[in-house]
Amino acid sequence: LVQYSILTSVVLKLHYWVFFLTTLLIFQAEIDVAVQLLLKLKTDYKHLTGQDYKAGCPPPENVVNQDNGAATDGIDEEDNVDPWNVSTSNAKGVDYDKLIVRFGSSKIETELVDRIEKVTGQKPHRFLRRGIFFSHRDMHQVLDAYEKNKSFYLYTGRGPSSEAMHVGHLIPFIFTKWLQDVFDIPLVIQLTDDEKYLWKDLAIEECHRFAVENAKDIIACGFDVNKTFIFSDFDYMGSSPEFYRNVVKIQKHVTYNQVKGIFGFTDSDCIGKISFPAIQAAPSFSNSFPQIFGGRKDVQCLIPCAIDQDPYFRMTRDVAPRIGYPKPALLHSSFFPALQGAQTKMSASDANSSIFLTDTPKQIKNKINKHAFSGGKDTIEEHRKFGGNPDVDVSFMYLTFFLDDDEQLEKIKQDYSSGALLTGELKKILIETLQPMIAQHQERRKQVTEETVKQFMTPRPLNFKL
């Protein structure tokens, strides 16, 4: 009898737990469905009103596209995007539409691309035509002002973590050069050698040397020396009282709690990291460069950058009105995929994950043939029968970045999808696109002398009218 009652009790407990766990599992599945639904509703809401959905806030009457903070986090667990890490479990790469919702920015719609074409009278750059720059903040306002003859300036940058730059690093610079040309405006480029010193195991001198070396590759993109100021933080910060004053102003108006929330700093991060975001924010304000803007603090800034830099500028846009400055506008690019696939961005520390600006034609050929992740089928027969998948094929992705001819690109896509074009043939097209492009870059870089670098990096007036 005793044993029987113990058994009954065990069985009862078992029933109870099975029931409990099953309920829990069903509940979990429901949560997942609800989260998906919520995400979709938020995207729809944003699409309709141009604004982020904020719980407990009815839609405003005048639905204009305006600023917003980061949307509720934690919805998407598979994509990880911040200034130091980018990863996703999806072979097509990061889900950028979700990122727009999460970061609270706006999608670059065809309408905006058409407007840029109308305002500049130039065919939009392929990065715009193909959605490589896919997200923005306040670009319509910049164009409204530009149409009323109120000009603006460009600000972009690079963290010089090594001497070696790869093709992915050129994306923001190629695009910024185009913007400078079509809008005819001044540009400042920040080389954050201080940032790299704080984050990496490098000496100050090394970081500074990388800044100067990287400046040569940047100059080789063709920037106009009369309209461009390139600066190393180590050099410029200490020489410009106005710049440093802005840094401290920003530091006074952002709390530790805020940067902790935005960047995920912890108690064991050094205080240099915690205060660094103010240094990346400062060039967004025109009076940080009195030699260029003559002390004016109201010149609008536009920042082209990869989307992982957005946290810095969310913070910047948040403090701007509180210290009496206009908020910088932004254009965000997607990431350039590693040769091994779009799950991560390229790493300068893995020689086989990227095409470097110093690679020889032979290295380019070998790397692409050996390492470029293919969306093709395993055998030629299967490939001919079922076709390849350009959406996960890295060679095809690279062509969308660098092959300018839209019709040719579309034909390649169709032929690859139908199986008419084989992986080897696709790779050959990419190799023949990149080899001359890199060779020309190397040729232009060779022309950049120490004297040229010094010219670009000397604080001086620039030539433009506002």
Ligand code: TRP
């Ligand atoms: N933090 C950036 C990097 O590590 C460098 C940077 C500074 C930057 N200012 C910028 C990038 C403005 C884009 C726009 O690469």
